[in-house]
Amino acid sequence: MKKIRKILLNESDMPRQWYNLAADIKVPPFMSPNGPVPEEAWAPVFPMNLVEQEYSTQRWIDIPEGILELLTKWRPSPLHRAYELEQAIGTPARIYYKNESLSPAGSHKPNTAVAQAWYNKEFGITRLSTETGAGQWGSALAFACSLVGLECKVFMVRISFDQKPYRKLMMQTWGATCVASPSKETQAGRNILEKTPDTPGSLGIAISEAIEAAVTDTTGNTRYSLGSVLNHVMMHQTIIGLEAKKQLKIAGENKADVIIGCAGGGSNFAGLAFPFVLDKINGAQIDIIPVEPASCPTLTKGPYVYDHGDTAKMTPLVAMYSLGHSFVPAPIHAGGLRYHGMAPLVSKATKEGLLSPLALHQLESYEAGILFAKTEGIIPAPETTHAIAAVIREAKKAKEEGKQKVILFNFSGHGLLDLTGYDRFLTGQLENYELPDDVIAENLKEIAGYPKP
Numbered sequence: 205m206k207k208i209r210k211i212l213l214n215e216s217d218m219p220r221q222w223y224n225l226a227a228d229i230k231v232p233p234f235m236s237p238n239g240p241v242p243e244e245a246w247a248p249v250f251p252m253n254l255v256e257q258e259y260s261t262q263r264w265i266d267i268p269e270g271i272l273e274l275l276t277k278w279r280p281s282p283l284h285r286a287y288e289l290e291q292a293i294g295t296p297a298r299i300y301y302k303n304e305s306l307s308p309a310g311s312h313k314p315n316t317a318v319a320q321a322w323y324n325k326e327f328g329i330t331r332l333s334t335e336t337g338a339g340q341w342g343s344a345l346a347f348a349c350s351l352v353g354l355e356c357k358v359f360m361v362r363i364s365f366d367q368k369p370y371r372k373l374m375m376q377t378w379g380a381t382c383v384a385s386p387s388k389e390t391q392a393g394r395n396i397l398e399k400t401p402d403t404p405g406s407l408g409i410a411i412s413e414a415i416e417a418a419v420t421d422t423t424g425n426t427r428y429s430l431g432s433v434l435n436h437v438m439m440h441q442t443i444i445g446l447e448a449k450k451q452l453k454i455a456g457e458n459k460a461d462v463i464i465g466c467a468g469g470g471s472n473f474a475g476l477a478f479p480f481v482l483d484k485i486n487g488a489q490i491d492i493i494p495v496e497p498a499s500c501p502t503l504t505k506g507p508y509v510y511d512h513g514d515t516a517k518m519t520p521l522v523a524m525y526s527l528g529h530s531f532v533p534a535p536i537h538a539g540g541l542r543y544h545g546m547a548p549l550v551s552k553a554t555k556e557g558l559l560s561p562l563a564l565h566q567l568e569s570y571e572a573g574i575l576f577a578k579t580e581g582i583i584p585a586p587e588t589t590h591a592i593a594a595v596i597r598e599a600k601k602a603k604e605e606g607k608q609k610v611i612l613f614n615f616s617g618h619g620l621l622d623l624t625g626y627d628r629f630l631t632g633q634l635e636n637y638e639l640p641d642d643v644i645a646e647n648l649k650e651i652a653g654y655p656k657p
């Protein structure tokens with residue numbers, strides 16, 4: 205029998221609305237010392253059309269025609285059936301993955317980058333500043349800004365800046381400026397360099413720098429853009445899960461049993477999972493698993509607290525699982541998973557028992573990534589290998605139980621510019637980092653007196 209490996213949608217089948225989980229889960233408000241943060245307070249940071257989305261509790265939000273046109277440059281993305289991976293594991297489970305690596309920047313990140321660039325342009329903004337961990341987000345925003353005609357400035361976490369020079373070149377090719385963070389260009393960066401000149405940097409530090417760069421621009425024409433964490437970013441990514449649902453139906457599946465995505469700030473996971481979280485809220489039996497690194501175990505070992513989203517405490521307090529805003533994670537190669545906090549919506553869904561988070565080590569993840577590359581052909585980003593390792597565990601479990609489960613995961617990006625990590629794995633130079641409980645406790649001391657969500 206002829207196997208159907210890829211389920212493709214036409215451009216005309218693309219979802220016309222995003223799903224907003226904030227309609228179905230109540231997230232505690234952002235807090236400042238004066239109480240809940242009103243929408244207007246964000247005016248220097250984000251354009252008001254995006255702030256409105258951030259606060260919206262409307263369940264379905266129309267995708268503007270202009271954004272749909274940008275998205276069709278590479279969307280809809282294919283849903284693949286991973287036959288050879290199934291065979292290698294010997295599992296009765298049927299494994300599907302949504303291939304987000306086919307976007308121009310190579311990951312899911314452009315789904316929100318083009319939306320954010322478009323809304324900023326509509327609002328009359330001319331320049332965006334942002335941070336990037338692995339370089340995936342920075343390159344996605346650089347690409348989006350070049351499409352709509354905005355300037356773009358990227359603060360790239362020092363360790364990735366050194367490990368991944370080609371990501372920087374992609375940003376420059378699309379016309380953006382990229383500097384290593386911490387940098388001497390901002391007060392936040394200078395303060396950190398003074399205390400720790402050799403710091404590998406962190407997403408928390410780079411976020412502080414990018415926000416400072418936006419709010420201190422006296423022309424008023426710069427805004428900040430965040431590639432993950434916020435409600436509107438999660439929402440823009442739901443196009444992944446909404447497409448996947450249509451594609452599973454075409455594949456003859458009437459339900460998914462297990463949904464998996466790796467989670468740094470939460471956006472690719474949320475994008476695939478939230479439409480299925482809605483089904484779960486409505487009674488469906490689904491295991492929904494965000495996968496994080498054991499070296500940065502926010503959801504599995506952090507408390508649910510109010511904490512800042514960045515190291516220099518420029519953001520208001522956000523209700524989320526956190527390891528403390530000063531936490532600098534070990535220099536693992538999955539740079540996009542090295543974030544101390546987690547999206548408020550992913551955090552609240554976890555708190556409500558809708559999600560079952562899992563923390564995995566990088567060696568198991570790289571092994572999984574290599575099995576995937578050998579069976580399915582595509583070399584995964586180090587972040588994505590965490591999702592694949594969890595898929596393999598679930599597929600083995602299905603084999604032990606003799607169950608024909610449907611496992612769906614998000615293939616969030618390819619690793620063609622992350623081969624240094626593979627080199628280190630293949631030459632035996634990589635090690636696991638378990639984050640000791642006393643280090644977590646030490647980092648959390650600083651936020652002990654904060655209000656509780």
Ligand SMILES: Cc1ncc(COP(=O)(O)O)c(C=O)c1O
Nearest residue numbers: 340432468469470471472540617
């Ligand atoms: C390929 C890839 N997957 C996953 C992530 C993690 O981010 P998020 O949790 O927002 O999807 C990143 C972040 O840089 C990434 O580049």
